[in-house]
Amino acid sequence: MNRTIVWFRRDLRICDHEPLFRAARRGLVIPIFVFDRSLLLHPETGSARVAFMLDCLASLEADLHSRGGRLILRSGDPVTVLPDLVAATGAEGIYAYTDCERIYGRVRDARLNAALADHGMKIRWFEPSASLPNLMSYPQYRSRWWRDMAAAPVPTPPRIEVPPEIASDTLPALTDLAHVPDDKLIPAGGTAAARELLTQFFTDKSDRYYWQLSYPSAEATTGLSPHIKFGAISVRECVQTLQQAPDHGDFRIKRSQQQLLARLRWGSGFAQRFRYLPQLELRSLYTVFDEDGWEFDEDLYRAWQVGQTGFPIVDAAARCLQATGGWQALNFRSRAIYASFLGNLLGMDWRLGALHFMRHLIDGDCPIDHYQWAMQSGVTHCLDKSWTRIYNPGQVAVDRCDPEGHFIKRWVPELAHLSPQQLGTPPPVDGYPAPILDYAAARQKRVSQLE
């Protein structure tokens, strides 16, 4: 009987998974995940995200088990582990999805191609839906995204048979991977948990998402980002579930569903753009910004990291990120305000901010994180100034994100006695710092630099 290795990477599911489906149709399957120290110990890897990934792997193992299969775990450099596994198991080849999250991964995959070719072994790469090997304009990409999202999901194999003699390592604990838990609450990982979040969206959020997605305390967003990052659910499944959900003629539900569909498309769009701009992992798109140099002051950077800037909305975001890893608690707007403060108002290198985010975010995803950071810091565009966003972190931000002050008061309890109207520019409060910068002057300086 044919034997095919399916190499899972950031596609930790059995539904809508083309490599797995095709491998199972051919015969026996060897589903493998390789713990790769180069990624596990990458400076941008956060322990909370690794903990979440372990949960997704446990869930994948259970899902494979429900179809008669199991997950084979190995550790090491995939460039040696996988050819060794092909040789040891007599597999005919490897099936895997492409993954362009990091330059390291692209180089690793090219090295693997070469290593396999040297031994006369085969690998077949599959493109995830709405991921394209060729460059195209965004309007073209948008049409392609809709087309791919409308296609029927790949069926889940009814049976997954794994050769019984192949041994697996046991699922490691976080500490076995040289990570120390950092006390963040880790959401349940895996396909069932992701589907549950979608259900909660319909029961509890779909009539208010559009209006409340900028209010972190409303927790109106889905919380799907860590699942999407590790592929515990396919974006296509999210899209089709949304499209099939009844809107009961309620324009609020309709509007919210459209908005969420657009956001899901943005996420795919960032991954696609990043594929052609891999340098954004390491530097600004317009290198002049890096060549001109960035400001750096260790005390100010530290104040920004720990939430002691004297700007309540910024400090709430800082503390929330470190305590929760951002899952459900730190939405797009609060991330953007927090990021803009470092890159624009403090004039510090956005890469330091992206690094800090990646170390803490449970949904940390290099293409979205680096691209968003670069955009918020104004270094992705040189001529078109409409892309420059310098958020005012004062009362304007409070009114737009946290009009009742719930988010700020939760994370900055020193200010719990103030009224929402005082949270933009609080009066002196014992134990809370004075603002570390003058907004108008800092803004003016950044605008001049960008021009």
Ligand SMILES: Cc1cc2nc3c(=O)[nH]c(=O)nc-3n(C[C@H](O)[C@H](O)[C@H](O)COP(=O)(O)OP(=O)(O)OC[C@H]3O[C@@H](n4cnc5c(N)ncnc54)[C@H](O)[C@@H]3O)c2cc1C
């Ligand atoms: C500086 C900065 C860094 C960010 N870093 C990340 C990151 O590392 N990983 C990440 O997944 N998102 C990142 N985002 C985007 C956004 O904040 C998160 O996707 C969102 O908060 C995730 O919560 P959710 O799944 O509940 O969102 P929902 O509103 O429920 O959205 C559903 C999905 O749509 C996609 N999405 C939503 N908003 C955006 C957006 N603005 N840009 C791109 N995709 C989006 C995500 O896949 C998300 O899971 C970043 C934003 C900023 C400003």
